[in-house]
Amino acid sequence: MGPVTGMAEITDEAELRELLGAPMPRAVAKERVRLHDRDKEWLALSPFCLIATAGADGTCDVSPKGDPPGFTLVLDDATIAIPERPGNRRADGFLNILRNPHVGLIYLVPGRDETLRINGRARLVREAPFLDDMVVKGHRPQLALVVDIEQIFFHCPKAFLRSKLWKPETWTPEELPSHAAIVKSVQRTEESLEELQTYYGAQYATRLYKSHRP
Numbered sequence: 001m002g003p004v005t006g007m008a009e010i011t012d013e014a015e016l017r018e019l020l021g022a023p024m025p026r027a028v029a030k031e032r033v034r035l036h037d038r039d040k041e042w043l044a045l046s047p048f049c050l051i052a053t054a055g056a057d058g059t060c061d062v063s064p065k066g067d068p069p070g071f072t073l074v075l076d077d078a079t080i081a082i083p084e085r086p087g088n089r090r091a092d093g094f095l096n097i098l099r100n101p102h103v104g105l106i107y108l109v110p111g112r113d114e115t116l117r118i119n120g121r122a123r124l125v126r127e128a129p130f131l132d133d134m135v136v137k138g139h140r141p142q143l144a145l146v147v148d149i150e151q152i153f154f155h156c157p158k159a160f161l162r163s164k165l166w167k168p169e170t171w172t173p174e175e176l177p178s179h180a181a182i183v184k185s186v187q188r189t190e191e192s193l194e195e196l197q198t199y200y201g202a203q204y205a206t207r208l209y210k211s212h213r214p
Contacts, residue, residue, distance in 0.1 A: 030153040034077040039152060042116045043080070045109050051145070052104040053096035072107070073130055078149045080118070081125070083141035086210060087126040090174045096123050101117040103147060111166050113157030120150040139209035
């Protein structure tokens, strides 16, 4: 496919506002800087969030984090902490945070169409008493992401309603190849497809809280 032609690009805020219009007063007023009891209830039931970061050069990354509901600890009304579990050790988002502490988080609760959004400044903490409260299956995290909240609000459900994300009758996961097949097709790997299928098979879930260090 060649270069896309015929695009009309928006280049300034005035042009954008002319196209979209001004936000409703309620949308502007919903921003808060401290956790409400409703926010804490949401965090207590959320097993999944997305963390967006950007490096000093503007390079962006979004990383998913998942654990049992309530994995995000509320340290006080303006501070939360997220445990780090064993992963691939790329640490793209963490490296960004060391250079630019600003983060954006979206918290999901399965079956709910709205989301909780939190923006703030993050720190990487390798030791703190609250790490003892983050133990899952005997795993105490090596570090936690502590976020000082600067902005928090609930996001409306329109995106989830349009996408029908939680409607099982719309799900078609079988139309995509297995994860092992995807890895084999997009990466250079020494393992055969059969070896990857074994690695990502039934035993994969048993290693979720085990360190992959040699």
